[in-house]
Amino acid sequence: MERPVEDIAKxxxxxxxxxxxxxxxxxxxxxxxxASFYHPFCYVPSFEGSRWYVLKIFQWYKIMSPRIEMxxxxxxxxxxxxxxxxxxxxxxxIWIIPFHVAPVTLTTVLDLxxxxxxxxxxxxxYYIKKQEDLYQTSExxxxxxxxxxxxxxxxxxxxATFFCIIGVFALWPMLxxxxxxxxPGRIAQGNLAYSIDRNIADxxxx
Numbered sequence: 001m002e003r004p005v006e007d008i009a010k011x012x013x014x015x016x017x018x019x020x021x022x023x024x025x026x027x028x029x030x031x032x033x034x035a036s037f038y039h040p041f042c043y044v045p046s047f048e049g050s051r052w053y054v055l056k057i058f059q060w061y062k063i064m065s066p067r068i069e070m071x072x073x074x075x076x077x078x079x080x081x082x083x084x085x086x087x088x089x090x091x092x093x094i095w096i097i098p099f100h101v102a103p104v105t106l107t108t109v110l111d112l113x114x115x116x117x118x119x120x121x122x123x124x125x126y127y128i129k130k131q132e133d134l135y136q137t138s139e140x141x142x143x144x145x146x147x148x149x150x151x152x153x154x155x156x157x158x159x160a161t162f163f164c165i166i167g168v169f170a171l172w173p174m175l176x177x178x179x180x181x182x183x184p185g186r187i188a189q190g191n192l193a194y195s196i197d198r199n200i201a202d203x204x205x206x
């Protein structure tokens with residue numbers, strides 16, 4: 001891709017709506033050989049030749065739902081960190097299951113890389129080295145429990161919200177102790193048996 005924000009609107013339909021031959025050519029053109037893929041239901045780590053496995057996931061996607069309707073709502077490019085964010089909706093329908101229709105909304109995060117040896121009109125060419133599809137629980141449940149799954153998760157979310165409110169009233173002294181600087185150090189560090197400081201370096205590397 002030369003201009004990720006503009007070009008991704010053409011790449012995504014090729015990945016999801018084009019015939020299998022074009023779908024394969026698209027992945028081979030825009031994904032790196034060691035591309036990784038993250039999804040609530042599957043995962044491909046990065047290794048030499050991993051792109052082949054990513055291709056098989058997209059091909060299975062086509063087998064399960066030969067027709068996929070989609071709409072891109074917004075695209076944002078973090079050029080400094082080479083991350084592309086796409087907010088989109090799609091309709092996935094498993095043809096072999098009667099009445100299966102899953103309208104879902106997700107955010108896809110693409111980690112890009114450039115190849116200094118290749119450019120076009122002095123523009124660097126960008127390639128996808130990692131794709132991460134982010135769904136809310138109420139969205140990806142629609143793949144396995146269409147029609148009712150969304151309502152079940154929403155009911156659980158409402159229950160969890162009510163539980164949070166009850167918990168605040170029951171343990172409000174914790175908030176008072178923290179506000180006034182009296183919270184014991186073992187609690188303030190995050191866990192009675194483990195210091196989260198050990199993992200700070202991990203999140204800085206993400």
